[in-house]
Amino acid sequence: MIAEGRLYGRSVKLYSKRPANVYEMLARSAVQFPNREALVKGGTRLSYAELKQLVDRTAACLSENQVKKGDRIAILLGNDIEFVLTALACAKIGAMFVPLNTKLTANDLIYMMTDAGTNMLITNRELVKSLENWLIHHSAAPCCYLTDGREPDKRLYSFHEDLLGHARGKEQPFSPPHETDSLYIMYTSGTTGRPKGAVGSHVNAIHSCLSYQTVMQTDHTVRTLVAVPLFHVTGLIGQLLHMMLVGGTVVLMERYQTEATIRLIQQERITFLFNVPTMYIMMMSHASFHASSYDFVRIVAYGGAPVSKETISQLRNCFPSACLHNAYGATETTSPTTIMPKQSPDDKTDSVGVPVPVADVKVIAENGEPAKPGEAGELYIKGPMVIKEYWNRPEENRSSFTEDGYWKSGDIARIDEDGFVYILDRKKDVINRGGEKIYSVEVENVLYAHPKVLEAAVVGVKDPIFGEEVKAYIVPKSGESPTADEIITFARERLSKFKTPKQVEFLDQLPRNPGGKILKNKLIEMSMTNQPQ
Template structure:
């Protein structure tokens, strides 16, 4: 596919694919002639063919247009887990030119209130089990929640059913590739969450990047265990598989044994997860005793992949191509992807920049780093968001000359492979010595007693910070710590060795499986 340079969102010389779908709706409509009777979405409660996905999403779009007065650019918020209603709303919004605001179902009422108020939604669709949070918001702030006729509930009184009744014709709406499709709110670990405005052109380029590098096709089936309201579930799996004409299976809630059973039952041949899920899978006897030779592609991202986890994947999925992926909400999923073929010496990298990406490594003073020199990753391309919603301060702070500041510390080698060493805010400074937490975590994880580890810096009056490790393992106890320290001494410089250890049953995570180091830092300060 040819690549050319254009000015996009006021940014000069952005590389784009010349021949590309015009919007998200077109990736569905392009399949209606040849794949209309093929299963598109398979959830635990309902299956939708490509034709049904198109038909019911059009019914929803028409109802919202005629009865709720939804116009292009209006925001539609959802509080929905991995259920068939979610993809229906994805494509309904795409047909309307409306902006979908998928909310994390685990948020508190107060956190949801901020997002709903900040994005000024016109319609809200929620599962019945979360509606108490909506009512709580309504009691505190009567102007925030839309009027009753624009609030739809799944289950219970099930007013969602009104949306899918084909009672109204849908007036066509011209949706441009530069129009916003989603506002995805970031976790807000350092303050209020920021709303990343993802446009149709952002999504389309990510889908092409995945298809081009992974060489995906319509024979693939994926199983979504991460939430669809996050960019990996939404773009890397749901929209990606629809784009290539595959089938999307999903679980409402991740469960180890059930996930493995589904893979075996439905012969799921494309897996894409955070490493944590693969680690949890590997602890089950059924996983150890089963054969997964039908799996063709395994991708992972969202957090560092440990050497032993990579080796486990290689052994467990002998016929699969293994792909590391690196990106963020702000890059609409992938900024780098591991190609199908790569030397063993590169397994620690997150791959190469996708074909339309420009990535540079920048020092604190703004100078560009040399090859193999560590700095912050700056990312430019058509998959990078236009802006944060209604947040000029964040836009000013996080973008320079068209490049988004990732906040990730890493480097690029002489062959163009990118390596991520740490989050900028998670790097530990012990008496002037910079310590990358992933390096220490890798060593800890190589110990046979440890299944997971997270390392943070804790405040110290003399050194500024000291290293603390949180470790997880079924056979771990306080008496094991000395052996682990001795293990660290064999592999790490003295100043990198954790001085404090805490054995925990599990590490705190967000809905997509990422370790919440800010929570660990709160614990570490106590």
Template sequence: MIQEVELFGRQSIKVFANRPKNINDILNMQLAANKQKEAIVTEERTLTYEELERYSSIIAANLQRKYNIQKGDRVATIIGNRYHFPLLVFACVKLGAIMVPVNVKLSPDEMAYILSHSEVKVIVSDSQYATQLSQIKEINENALPEKTNIFLIDGEDSFVHLMDSRNSTPDLTPLEEVDPAFILYTSGTTGRPKGAVLSHIGVIHSLMNYQSVFNTNSTMKTLIAVPMFHVTGLVGQLLHMVYVGGTSYSMERYQNKKYIELTLQHRINFLFNVPTIFIMMSTEEEFKKHTFDFVTKVAYGGSPIYKQTYQILQSAFPNAELHNAYGSTETSSPATLMPRAHPPEKVASVGLAVPVADIKIMKGEGEECNVGEVGELFIKGPMVIQEYWRNEDANFKSFTNGYWQSGDIGTMDEEGYYYILDRKKDMINRGGEKIFSIEVEDVLKKLESIREAAVIGEPDPIYGERVKAFVVSDQLKEVDIPAIQGHCQTYLAKFKVPELFEFLDELPRNAAGKILKNSLKERREHDVKRAVESS
């Protein structure tokens, strides 16, 4: 049953009437029915539901009693897909602490900003990122508060202090539904990321949306190949499986052959990936040898699905329901989902609005589009974030009358199916990793030899898009591509560094002086006189 309430000061928000009150409740739900069932299976360890509860309680108790972590304190994690991650998720939830999962691919400069901006009290990091942590202090000596506790997994037994079983039962903190659970930092249009605050009620509704549309249950087994620090890995898979009593298997690093091997070995029946992973899988001979008839559900999102890719999915997974999904960090995962049964001609659609979503397509100036007209998607619902962390400007610009302005351009047909046509803010999508052009341009323009730069996404058959930079330089003959890329890697994650370069005398502009990126996208390679592709 769905009812309407006021939430985060926004009117008429649709919510599920019968819902868990917080994320810890979904784990408690499984202890009676699935106590000894495998909840998490990583490459190094398996955790039953009982063990997930017990060890997360121990970590919570030690964070609370030894390090004084209280409700509202921020705990950062710099961890790949290891079993420590879900333990810390539920440890933070028990204390009402706010988990800040940091993208391990970020540069030390980017990590420094996130850790400083969120004012974390504890950092739990994989030992392989210890170098980045040491560099953070060099980049910004004020990046970390003075009393920040840092724990390294596998590093001089420091994580063992959090697993001290002498403290095994934390004092549970009363939680309100609107309390923050996570801060996930997203790429920012000004070159700095924004901290999206995901609440307990928001995450819970995303889990219920998935279960309601996909009809998932305790027989589900998923293989998490995307990072758990991304909203799809965290909400769409990890917490989704806990909610329905399923099992999450994980890979610390995606590899085609390994993914196929684990899918076959464990008979994974629920796949959820960016289309890039399915494309990469299809190139392997081992993939072509098998018919994965045990797979019952395949979901995909994060980048466009092409007809050829859809046909690969149909052929490889003959018994699976295929679900396109559209959402973002700001919607705590899905805003639309393709229903279990849909007409073949809807393949390009991202599906229908999830049960508790209210979506409008706006032309601008407050005018709503008619069916079939193109505009920006405005989204309202309990799963929409309550705010951006300590960012009044972003909050003012991103929310209108209770709706989050997605920045995505799309349309809706007469049957309520949505289609995403373009990205309003020049965002590049490389294999599901979101990159804003302006942040790359800002880094390029730090170089004295570069006078102007414009960055776009170049179509790529594997990753969907690659980063391409158009550069105007006063010292064209002296430009060194590897040196430019090395400069970029100082400030940017590797996946954001331009792979393609084109040198121009000037950038195309309109009468108002605005760079015409559409003109850059329309340029053909054989018309380019000074195009240089990195090796």
């Protein structure tokens, strides 16, 4: 049931029946499904009862080390069990965890920990190497606990023994967090300037998990393979916390590897997949993939990048029993804003679905007025899953949120007469060719239809006559060698002349951030130095 309410001063829709905080989601599942598998990583298999026991022990360890409500705990780990234990322990005692991207430079990591004012860092010996000098010599650096090793030095201590040891005493008294309390600070993967810390709360995460459960109709029988990073909202919210809510099973992969993913899907009988499109393309292109049947997979979800109609057709053929769900969201919306419903018309395949039940979305045209159905403009989003604020960014908060509570997404979209949302481009990536607006997704969808194209990305490059021209970067399918003329001719037959790529360049792979999003700024930089082919 959904009711109108107020959250952070905004009028929003709220799920009437919801857990009080994120830890309660785990506690409920531990009561309802104590013996069901909750978490699997390698040879470790934890039931819900065992997972809750370890989370409680971790919370006791943190509280004994003077971690209290509102403190910030940085987690610099891959998809490890210790990541899960630390995050859920923070959720229990009201501390905020700060998940850090393991592929960032030391300077970026130090900036984020300093900006967030972290009290503690949980990491491992490999990942801490680049930070050791800072941790040892800077008084403002957080104390550091390692998940591996037994030889602490003056500043680096072994967290693993504290985490699982029995020598520790009882938890310090604390009051359970309120749903509006902050749960984490997740730094956005911005392409310009310093990243911003998006402050996600318990109520944000709870509503996102409930939206996934409602739309995808998930329950305790679902098993999901987390191959995307837990330090992004898809892995953290769409899979891990989502499963804690419904009592499903989470199988962790340290990092995505095509052959290992295919093997784990079969071995663990994974029923719920949630990946960026590139991962599916790589799987379906792998020789071992077609040696098995995947009729046990019930849900195939994807997001984070445009999906071609050809890829969707392949997914339907490869996962014949699965419902396909395109999903759209952002760090600021705690994962889902829209999800493709289970029953959707074939002519909507290029849509990212309809708003989740508690979301309000609208498109604002260039003149600042609400757009008409089918008209393009910036997508504005409101709901209980939208973050309250950016950490220590008052100017960003004033410019990014409207007075009536909408977050300005920066994405160009249109909404059709049936309420389906279509993402056309990032606002900053729209190509302006002599006054004509070109949305890269439209061009990319055409290029994906070429039989020799595995992946495509379109950007605007400087042109002395038109200001900008369309350039396509192409990753060919294995064994194929298309020419630039071949690609341009194919596009010209299907697009208006001004939308047809003028330049084509071939790459072995497209540059991406760890969340799978194509870094178009990197492609534009490449275009400034590379000669067109």
